[in-house]
Amino acid sequence: MKKINSTIKTVQFGDVHPEGWIKQQMEYDLKDGFVGHLDELVPDLILEDDIYGKDRLTKKVKSKDVGAVNSEGEWNVQFLWWNSETQSNWWDGYIRNALLTGDKEAIAKVVKYVNEKLATQDPDGYIGVYADDLRYDHTTENGELWAQASLFRGLLAYYEATDDQKVLEAVVKAVDVTMQAYPIGKSTPFKTVKPFAGVGHGLTFTDVCDQLFDITGEQKYLDFAKFLLDDYNLHQMAEEDILLKNLADKSYKFKGHGVHTYEHLRSLTLAAYTSDDPKYKEGLQHYLEKLKDVVSVSGGPIGDEWIFGRHADADSTGYEYCSLQELLDSYAVLNKFDHNSAWGDKIEWLLFNAAQGARHPHHSSIAYCKSDNSYSMCGHINDHECKESKENRFKYSPVHKDIAVCCAPNAGRIYPYFIQNMWQTDGNTLYLDLYGPSIFTSIVNGKKVKVQQVTNYPASDQVELKVVGNTAFDLALRVPQWAERFEVNGKEFSANNKGYVIIPSGVDKSSITIKMGFSPEIHQESQGEYVSYGPLLFALPLEGTAEEVKVWKGDFKDQKYAYTQDEKATYKLVSNASIKVNQVEGSNPFESVALEVDFKNTKGEKVTSTMKPLGATVLRKSVF
Numbered sequence: 001m002k003k004i005n006s007t008i009k010t011v012q013f014g015d016v017h018p019e020g021w022i023k024q025q026m027e028y029d030l031k032d033g034f035v036g037h038l039d040e041l042v043p044d045l046i047l048e049d050d051i052y053g054k055d056r057l058t059k060k061v062k063s064k065d066v067g068a069v070n071s072e073g074e075w076n077v078q079f080l081w082w083n084s085e086t087q088s089n090w091w092d093g094y095i096r097n098a099l100l101t102g103d104k105e106a107i108a109k110v111v112k113y114v115n116e117k118l119a120t121q122d123p124d125g126y127i128g129v130y131a132d133d134l135r136y137d138h139t140t141e142n143g144e145l146w147a148q149a150s151l152f153r154g155l156l157a158y159y160e161a162t163d164d165q166k167v168l169e170a171v172v173k174a175v176d177v178t179m180q181a182y183p184i185g186k187s188t189p190f191k192t193v194k195p196f197a198g199v200g201h202g203l204t205f206t207d208v209c210d211q212l213f214d215i216t217g218e219q220k221y222l223d224f225a226k227f228l229l230d231d232y233n234l235h236q237m238a239e240e241d242i243l244l245k246n247l248a249d250k251s252y253k254f255k256g257h258g259v260h261t262y263e264h265l266r267s268l269t270l271a272a273y274t275s276d277d278p279k280y281k282e283g284l285q286h287y288l289e290k291l292k293d294v295v296s297v298s299g300g301p302i303g304d305e306w307i308f309g310r311h312a313d314a315d316s317t318g319y320e321y322c323s324l325q326e327l328l329d330s331y332a333v334l335n336k337f338d339h340n341s342a343w344g345d346k347i348e349w350l351l352f353n354a355a356q357g358a359r360h361p362h363h364s365s366i367a368y369c370k371s372d373n374s375y376s377m378c379g380h381i382n383d384h385e386c387k388e389s390k391e392n393r394f395k396y397s398p399v400h401k402d403i404a405v406c407c408a409p410n411a412g413r414i415y416p417y418f419i420q421n422m423w424q425t426d427g428n429t430l431y432l433d434l435y436g437p438s439i440f441t442s443i444v445n446g447k448k449v450k451v452q453q454v455t456n457y458p459a460s461d462q463v464e465l466k467v468v469g470n471t472a473f474d475l476a477l478r479v480p481q482w483a484e485r486f487e488v489n490g491k492e493f494s495a496n497n498k499g500y501v502i503i504p505s506g507v508d509k510s511s512i513t514i515k516m517g518f519s520p521e522i523h524q525e526s527q528g529e530y531v532s533y534g535p536l537l538f539a540l541p542l543e544g545t546a547e548e549v550k551v552w553k554g555d556f557k558d559q560k561y562a563y564t565q566d567e568k569a570t571y572k573l574v575s576n577a578s579i580k581v582n583q584v585e586g587s588n589p590f591e592s593v594a595l596e597v598d599f600k601n602t603k604g605e606k607v608t609s610t611m612k613p614l615g616a617t618v619l620r621k622s623v624f
Contacts, residue, residue: 008426009425010214010336012161013161016423017102019452021587024587030094035411056131058130084146086406091154093410094109096154096412099158099162129144136178140192140193145203148174149205178205179224190203190228196238203228205225241260242265244280253307257305258323259303259320263329294312298614300355303320313527321355321411339498340498341498345482348435352458360618361591368394369381377559378562379391395549395560396558422434437453453465454466456589463514467511474502479493487513488501530624539612540568540569540622541617544563546559574598579596597611
């Protein structure tokens, strides 16, 4: 592995805190939403199965309640590790939401959880879901590396925010045990018979290696991450999209389980930028070319569930919420190594459109799968009738237990991950990579600096920066692609070749007002025409008939929405249409801006209708 040349550093979790509408949404999710109460909704999966402790998996365990069964109703061994994912991904999000919002009750719950997980550590350092008779000795499908990765990501976030050394020491010791069990060049962690989802997810152990390298600077973690990717490439895997031989094949199209395909991008990116071997950088370029075909207009990648070589389509392909979190996180890693404003654009566009648009705008639930054009939510993509079916991914639920409790946990992770990646540093330069109400604390020249973003972005094109700190530093501001003119304190600036405007150290930064000059635009591309304003994609809201299909504890419920003969679904955009922007008072950016747009109906008559951001819609048409 080579020494990393880039001096740009990611900030630790906890250095950036949300404010404004983002904090309000996170507080709602934690106090009143499923993000804070998923353990109460599915206690059997999260509380009652002590899978990292007394209920570890042994050769004697043949079944386990994971909330779903296969279509034949028979036990499938691949599900045995599943509760570790549900638990650890949910706790990862819960930890981050609690610490970022400062909720004292939730933080106390987090501290208890962290201590309980550390108490499961064996004397040799092992933390995981397997007993002595199984750990590190797998010949078939397993969740060894995956269960550790999903747990350690949350524990390391807790360490970064609290500086609790015992947590770091425990994770370091546990990772050392795993690296010793799988010595580089002398073991084959991915050589298994009939590998499936758990083995494939195990490649995300590179996330932990990346985190530990950032924290400790120890090269051994990067070496192990590269070894894992290399070993993965040596075997016949269920998830093959990341294999270098497939990436190099121009005729090969992504076909795997979307979540795996997008999370594996991080493993490849890490190797591409920390290895001297050019094959990883070449593989990354091939990957990014193939990725273009599967990303929808809203930024959501095909993930309903498998890609199957398809091209993204607003009507016929959907994206799983897990896929949104994984691709956003992968974009963040790309931005870390290939620091360019384009990655910030992709992160914001995905979050504010596909992800926010998969949340129900009026109650706490998400769509397991969602599509850019959503004419119904009846279980299967755009069915005209809500009929009894085992295919229930296209509906709203706080849990989705009938499918898998994976998307609900990931929905609690996505905003905290966005917040952590809002800033990066490079010596005495602070890089503002992502916009939104927040406050960032850093140390420059040994002195504390705080930068507050006051804004209703993404609905507003104005961001006010309030800086507190008595030291000199450069401030680098990302110029988004949707900024028609980028003004700082009334003066227009052009971006450099990386897409940033640099405010040098000698300029007073106590108060900075950024204006980006948003204008509504009609775009034409292969998937169709669409309308944007700043980083927001707009849609025609469509009427639908809601049906409650399950009531959970409290106000939580599963809902389907039946198709109706809404004439707006047949509208066509008028070329060079006049568009009026309506700004409405309110803290919710997805409810505070609307567009009046000209269309043509089936009779060829011009009609003017209101378009809203995807985050304000249930059923909708956004691509024409």
